[in-house]
Amino acid sequence: MTTMNDMENRIKALREELERHNHAYYVLNAPTISDYEFDQKMRELQDLEAAYPEYDDPNSPTRRVGSDLTKNFTQVAHRYPMLSLGNTYSKEEVREFYERVGRALLGEPFEIVAELKYDGTSISVTYEEGQLRQAVTRGDGTRGDDVTANVRTIRSVPLRLPANAGCPERFEVRGEILLPWTEFDRLNKEREAQEEPLFANPRNAASGTLKLQDPRIVASRKLDAYFYYLLGENLPGETHYENLCAARRWGFKVSEAMKVCQTLQEIYDFIDYWDTERKNLPVATDGIVLKVNSLRQQRNLGYTAKNPRWAIAYKFQAEREVTTLREVSYQVGRTGAITPVANLDPVLLAGTIVKRASLHNADIIESLDLHLGDHVFVEKGGEIIPKIVGVDTDYRETRAVGEKVHFITRCPECGTPLVRPEGEAAHYCPNETGCPPQIKGRIEHFVTRKALNINIGPETVEDLYEAGLIHDVADLYTLKIEDLLRMERWAMKSARNLMKSLEDSKSVPFERVLYGLGIRYVGETVAKRLATVFHDIDQLQAAPYETLVAVDEIGERIALSVIEYFKDERNQTIIGRLKTYGLQMALAETTEGDQSDKLKGLTIVISGTFAHHSRDEYKAMIERNGGKNTGSISKKTDYLLAGENMGPAKLEKATTLGIKIINEEEFLNMISE
Ligand code: IVH
Numbered sequence: 001m002t003t004m005n006d007m008e009n010r011i012k013a014l015r016e017e018l019e020r021h022n023h024a025y026y027v028l029n030a031p032t033i034s035d036y037e038f039d040q041k042m043r044e045l046q047d048l049e050a051a052y053p054e055y056d057d058p059n060s061p062t063r064r065v066g067s068d069l070t071k072n073f074t075q076v077a078h079r080y081p082m083l084s085l086g087n088t089y090s091k092e093e094v095r096e097f098y099e100r101v102g103r104a105l106l107g108e109p110f111e112i113v114a115e116l117k118y119d120g121t122s123i124s125v126t127y128e129e130g131q132l133r134q135a136v137t138r139g140d141g142t143r144g145d146d147v148t149a150n151v152r153t154i155r156s157v158p159l160r161l162p163a164n165a166g167c168p169e170r171f172e173v174r175g176e177i178l179l180p181w182t183e184f185d186r187l188n189k190e191r192e193a194q195e196e197p198l199f200a201n202p203r204n205a206a207s208g209t210l211k212l213q214d215p216r217i218v219a220s221r222k223l224d225a226y227f228y229y230l231l232g233e234n235l236p237g238e239t240h241y242e243n244l245c246a247a248r249r250w251g252f253k254v255s256e257a258m259k260v261c262q263t264l265q266e267i268y269d270f271i272d273y274w275d276t277e278r279k280n281l282p283v284a285t286d287g288i289v290l291k292v293n294s295l296r297q298q299r300n301l302g303y304t305a306k307n308p309r310w311a312i313a314y315k316f317q318a319e320r321e322v323t324t325l326r327e328v329s330y331q332v333g334r335t336g337a338i339t340p341v342a343n344l345d346p347v348l349l350a351g352t353i354v355k356r357a358s359l360h361n362a363d364i365i366e367s368l369d370l371h372l373g374d375h376v377f378v379e380k381g382g383e384i385i386p387k388i389v390g391v392d393t394d395y396r397e398t399r400a401v402g403e404k405v406h407f408i409t410r411c412p413e414c415g416t417p418l419v420r421p422e423g424e425a426a427h428y429c430p431n432e433t434g435c436p437p438q439i440k441g442r443i444e445h446f447v448t449r450k451a452l453n454i455n456i457g458p459e460t461v462e463d464l465y466e467a468g469l470i471h472d473v474a475d476l477y478t479l480k481i482e483d484l485l486r487m488e489r490w491a492m493k494s495a496r497n498l499m500k501s502l503e504d505s506k507s508v509p510f511e512r513v514l515y516g517l518g519i520r521y522v523g524e525t526v527a528k529r530l531a532t533v534f535h536d537i538d539q540l541q542a543a544p545y546e547t548l549v550a551v552d553e554i555g556e557r558i559a560l561s562v563i564e565y566f567k568d569e570r571n572q573t574i575i576g577r578l579k580t581y582g583l584q585m586a587l588a589e590t591t592e593g594d595q596s597d598k599l600k601g602l603t604i605v606i607s608g609t610f611a612h613h614s615r616d617e618y619k620a621m622i623e624r625n626g627g628k629n630t631g632s633i634s635k636k637t638d639y640l641l642a643g644e645n646m647g648p649a650k651l652e653k654a655t656t657l658g659i660k661i662i663n664e665e666e667f668l669n670m671i672s673e
Contacts, residue, residue, distance in 0.1 A: 007048065011055050014045040018061040019160060026155040026224075027253045035647025036632050039607070043631070059131050059159035063152050064219065073145035073211070080172065080231050082124060082138045083306060085289065085313040091268055094290070097312045098264050101292060101301065104309065110297055112261045113241050114270040116278065117287035117313050118226050120178035121207035123151065128170045130161040137210065147210055151177070153219035158251035165250050171232030173247060175225050178283040179206040183222045193448070194523040195333045198385075202284045214553050217525060220609065220644065224283065227252040239293045260293060275316055279350075287315040320379045321354075322392060323347040325372060328359065328405050330412045334441025335520050336428040338418060340365060340407065342376070342388055350380045357386045361425040362407035372402030413437050433570055439472070440465050442518045446473040449665060450524055451516030452508050452583075455501035463487060472570075473516070474577035477502060506582045507672040510536070511612065513583050517575075520561045524611060529553055530562070536586035537575060541566045598671050599627030603636050607650050608643030610664050615643075618667070625671045633659060641667050 018041055024032040046062050049055070088094055101110060124144070125135045135151035137144040151157055154177065161167050179187070184202040191198055199205035209221050227247055229240075236246040241260050248254040257274065261267045271288050278285045292298050292310040301309040327343040340359040347354055357378055359365050368391055370376070375392040395401075410417055411429035413436055418427040429435050443461050447454035454476065456464075464470045469483055479502070484495040508516075511531035515524050522530070533551050534540040540562070548559035565571055579585050604622050606615050606629060613621070618641060622629045633640060633653045640654045640661045654661055662670070 007052055008055050011045065011048050011052065014041055014048070015057070015060050015160070018042060018045065019158065022061060022064075022155055023158065023251045027251060031649075035607070035649040036653075038647070040631065059152070061159065063159075064155060073147060075139070075143050076134065076136045076146045077143050078124060078136065078139075078141070079126075082122065082141045082144070082174070083303065083308060084141070085311055086307045087287075088312055088314050089317070091271070094267060094271070094312070094314055095264060097290065098267070101310070104301055105297055108297070111239075111241075111293040112267060113244075113291045113293050114259045114261050114267055115228055115289045115291070116255055116257045116274060116281075116285045117289045117315075118176035118178055118228075118255075119201075119203050119284040119286040120176040121203065121210055122174065123147075123177050123210075123225065124172050124174045125151065125157065126170070126172050127161060127167065130163065130167060132157070132159045137207075145211070149215045150210055150212065150218045151225075153215050154223045154225050156253045157225050161250045165246075166236060167246075167250050168232050168234040168236075171230060171235065173227050173252060174229040174231065175227030175252070177206050177210055177223055177225050178202060179209060179221065180224055180282045181284070182282070187221065190523070193445075194521075195335050195337060196521065196523060212553070217553070222645075225253060226255055226283070228254070228289070235295075238295055240291050240295065240298070241293050243295075271314060278316070285316075287313050289313050318379045319350040320377055320389070321347045321349045322375050322377055323354075325370060325374045325376050325388075325405075327372065328365070328370070330408055332411060332413050332429055332435065332437040334438060334445055334518060336430065336432060336435065336438050338408070338411070338427045338429065342370075344376070344378065347378065349378060349386060354378055354380075354386045357388050359388065362420075362427060363425060365405055365407055370405040371396070372405060373399075374401050411435060433472075436465070443470060443473055443476070445518045446516040447476075448516075451512055452505040453501075453512075453665065453669070454505050455497060463489075472574055474574045474581070477578070477581040504669070504672070506584070508584060509612070509668070510584045510587050513578070513585065514540075517565075517571075519565045521558045522562065526553065526558060528612065531587055537579075538585075541572075541575075595624050595626075596671070597626035599625040602627045602638040603630055604628070604639045604641055605630055605633050605637050605650075605654075606641045606643075608646035610643040612664050612668065618664075621667075621671060633657065639667075 018038070021031070021033045021038055024030050042062065045060070049060065049062060086097075088097065098112070101112075122138045123135055124138070126133045132148075132152065134146060135148045135157075136146055139145060152159065179202045181202065184199065184205050187205060188198045199208065206223060209218055209223060212218050228244065230243040230247055235243050237243045241258070244254045244258065259266070259270050261270065267290060274285070274288060290312050292301060298308070298310040303309060324345040325342055326345060329341050329343060331339045331341060333339065340361070342357045342359050344355055344357060359370075368376075368388060370388075370391065375395040376388045377390045377392065378386045379389045380386045407427065408418065411431065414429065414431050414434055416429050416431040416435065419430050420427045429438065432438055440458070440461050443465070444458050446452055447456055447461070461470070464479070464487075467483075467487055469479060470476055479498070481492075481495045481499060484490045484498065485492065509531075511528045514531055514537070515522065515527035529551060530540055534543060543562075545559050545563060548554055548562060549556060575585070599622060604627050606618050606622075609615075610618065619629045622641075630637065633650060635657060637654070637657070637659050640650070640659050642651070642654075642661050642663060651661075
């Protein structure tokens with residue numbers, strides 16, 4: 001007979017086992033179990049937890065996906081203040097530090113631990129009785145934000161520690177939360193498509209992500225965490241190095257790039273080695289941290305008002321070159337935002353040839369006091385896009401340069417005087433309905449795969465616009481085969497394809513239509529959120545400001561933009577027309593009517609996480625459409641419905657067996673055709 005105790009034990013055993021596999025995968029990069037088995041065990045645990053809520057535990061591995069319980073952060077006082085480090089920029093200053101320490105220790109021998117300085121956002125995590133209790137940001141050093149729910153989603157942060165590892169009853173571990181370069185690039189690509197402001201560097205992206213109100217979005221961004229400092233009573237070792245090694249044994253990600261140095265020369269060698277080698281790391285670093293190894297010596301050295309006397313940071317030089325500014329050009333985006341771009345004489349910087357640099361906005365141009373022909377310094381620090389950090393004013397004294405760069409006052413495309421909304425750094429062309437790049441940009445956005453998925457590219461949009469056939473997104477649905485055939489390069493086949501694609505787009509779900517409208521700041525995630533909360537376009541249109549900002553993740557900026565959009569009669573007309581053409585302007589109700597046999601006889605495996613629907617919803621959709629959903633891939637599988645974060649083992653198996661892999665859009669198309 002199964003007793004309650006058995007259940008509790010089974011739940012506990014599963015939790016421990018899953019965390020062990022998480023550690024092997026995310027910290028050690030050495031998986032110990034197949035993705036399939038992992039999924040199965042996770043599924044079992046989820047089911048048991050649902051059935052036995054009395055054994056709930058906020059540190060269960062099932063919580064890693066993020067729950068939606070939090071809103072805003074509570075401020076918490078740090079038990080030990082979070083100090084920053086003094087910075088040095090030269091080996092000379094490192095030597096001064098080294099000698100200072102030696103003098104203060106009255107000639108006693110000492111060791112220095114050299115570590116990488118990770119360039120993210122710092123975090124202090126408290127563990128009690130081997131359990132993660134609280135994670136707090138640095139804040140002002142004395143108080144920080146309690147971001148525990150978000151930190152729980154970071155797979156490399158242990159939720160519970162091994163029982164017999166000898167960790168103290170209570171301790172704090174400090175480290176850096178980072179967004180790996182690959183994730184950073186992916187996120188910025190997504191934001192670029194949205195014309196949302198890009199994150200300048202992974203550090204901003206990491207701290208922005210950590211402060212999001214919805215842990216589910218945090219979970220989707222794949223943050224990582226490296227730990228470098230242990231605090232508390234009864235720490236295992238007498239030295240910093242021993243403590244970090246213990247932390248590594250307990251399951252924390254502690255960098256391998258860590259060296260106990262006996263001499264100044266060893267420190268210099270470490271600096272030189274990592275100054276180049278760091279470019280191969282998956283995360284951003286901006287220097288080296290040097291710490292006195294002995295904890296007793298650390299205590300003797302003590303603190304100044306702001307920094308420990310026993311540690312210092314050495315910052316790497318950002319790579320910088322000098323080149324000539326030739327011209328400033330201006331790009332007009334879909335939302336009318338104007339981006340100034342510096343055109344430069346090509347120069348080799350950090351391994352790539354740089355010809356252009358972003359100038360961001362009018363204020364930056366003004367503060368640099370740019371003149372054409374100036375010799376400018378370009379830098380690539382943590383930033384992806386090189387930036388101009390200064391002007392060589394000495395050069396100007398010896399050589400005449402060209403005229404001063406003034407930000408344009410009129411749109412380079414349509415001549416309309418530009419506006420700059422209060423509180424914003426960017427200038428905009430307000431001629432939304434008459435400025436060609438804005439009109440074409442909106443249509444291009446509407447037809448993209450993630451929006452209405454209409455089978456045309458930017459060149460076709462351009463041709464149709466030039467031919468006077470389309471001025472807004474609704475015009476697409478008035479296109480006729482005859483119109484197309486009269487144009488160059490159009491044949492019956494391509495014309496029919498476009499017609500079919502337009503017809504198909506009428507069953508694209510409401511949230512993608514909403515996204516396709518291109519309301520400023522309404523990206524895919526926000527569109528989905530709005531659709532879920534308001535159900536249809538009429539209710540969204542009628543929602544007052546207060547109702548909008550009460551929705552999670554919808555801030556003032558988004559709310560105002562939504563209101564602004566619906567206030568405009570031209571937009572109302574477009575929406576009215578889209579409705580008459582039959583586009584989905586409401587969430588689909590799941591009714592008996594949704595049943596079909598489109599997937600009859602097909603076996604589909606679902607893996608990963610998805611943007612549009614949950615896994616359970618996809619499972620239900622497969623079943624409603626006559627298909628069969630199974631958990632594991634075999635020869636009998638017809639399709640693998642693959643989302644984000646899908647395990648490599650599953651992918652490999654599917655590829656080996658030649659199983660067709662589809663993404664969620666393709667799946668949704670399959671059942672909407
Ligand atoms: S030790 C009291 N070690 O750099 C010593 N900090 O200004 C506490 N950082 O706020 C810091 N890598 O966010 C330490 N290996 C490392 C680090 C590191 C990055 C950050 C940390 C800190 C800042 C120092």
